[in-house]
Amino acid sequence: QSALTQPPSASGSPGQSVTISCTGTSSDVGAHNYVSWYQQLPGKAPKLLIFGVSQRPPGVPDRFSGSKSGNTASLTVSGLQAEDEADYYCSSYAGSSNYVFGTGTKVTVL
Amino acid sequence: QVQLVQSGGEVKKPGASVKVSCKAPGDAFTNYGFTWVRQAPGQGLEWMGWNSALTGYTNYAQMLQDRVTMTTDTSTTTAYMELRSLRSDDTAVYYCARGTSVAGPFHSWGQGTLVTVSS
Numbered sequence A: 001q002s003a004l005t006q007p008p009s010a011s012g013s014p015g016q017s018v019t020i021s022c023t024g025t026s027s028d029v030g031a032h033n034y035v036s037w038y039q040q041l042p043g044k045a046p047k048l049l050i051f052g053v054s055q056r057p058p059g060v061p062d063r064f065s066g067s068k069s070g071n072t073a074s075l076t077v078s079g080l081q082a083e084d085e086a087d088y089y090c091s092s093y094a095g096s097s098n099y100v101f102g103t104g105t106k107v108t109v110l
Numbered sequence B: 001q002v003q004l005v006q007s008g009g010e011v012k013k014p015g016a017s018v019k020v021s022c023k024a025p026g027d028a029f030t031n032y033g034f035t036w037v038r039q040a041p042g043q044g045l046e047w048m049g050w051n052s053a054l055t056g057y058t059n060y061a062q063m064l065q066d067r068v069t070m071t072t073d074t075s076t077t078t079a080y081m082e083l084r085s086l087r088s089d090d091t092a093v094y095y096c097a098r099g100t101s102v103a104g105p106f107h108s109w110g111q112g113t114l115v116t117v118s119s
Helices: none
Strands: A009-012 A018-023 A035-040 A047-050 A064-069 A072-077 A086-095 A098-101 A105-109 B010-012 B018-023 B033-039 B046-052 B058-060 B068-073 B078-083 B092-099 B113-117
Touching: A009 A018, A018 A086, A018 A105, A035 A064, A035 A072, A047 A064, A072 A086, A098 B046, B010 B018, B018 B092, B018 B113, B033 B068, B046 B068, B058 B068, B078 B092
Parallel strands: A009 A105, B010 B113
Antiparallel strands: A018 A072, A035 A047, A035 A086, A064 A072, A086 A098, A086 A105, B018 B078, B033 B046, B033 B092, B046 B058, B068 B078, B092 B113
């Protein structure tokens, strides 16, 4: 199972928006709506940001939003804040009880 | 968000085995399963496998299936991941995460356990 493809880095100024893409295949992202996004701060465990393509767990600001089109999922962070500087990973169910993560994107707030 | 508590860091020699534990709250333990994820230094997240606490069903990532075993103990509400025949490239932080299905999502994570493989 190959990792989902994400851009290595993304950046934006405070208040701006940044969108991260996550490209998979018709066997994972394209086949299931079990797409999640995780935020990982340095030295910390990943934190669930988005699940089911576009749903937010309680406590996650609505500045974070997710979507999917075909084999590509996207995470948009609106109104970028300094505290959003972190690594972001997408993930997807890949069928047959398999799961796959994305390659990760480092978001820098300029 | 429920916090899972993992065992402490380990240093192992090549060829040895390591067993990492992941303590979960006792309420409805068998309603969940555990996925294990590792992260090599400076690298991304790698899915290792899934273990249902209810049925004991397991599925492992193909590249690890000959060396890994995941189990749960309902009496102590603890999940375990054992990795055998350790190599230097197994050096990583190992995380457990809890979900209701192998398809995720995984709302609760452990703090991570650093396993260092070095001669």
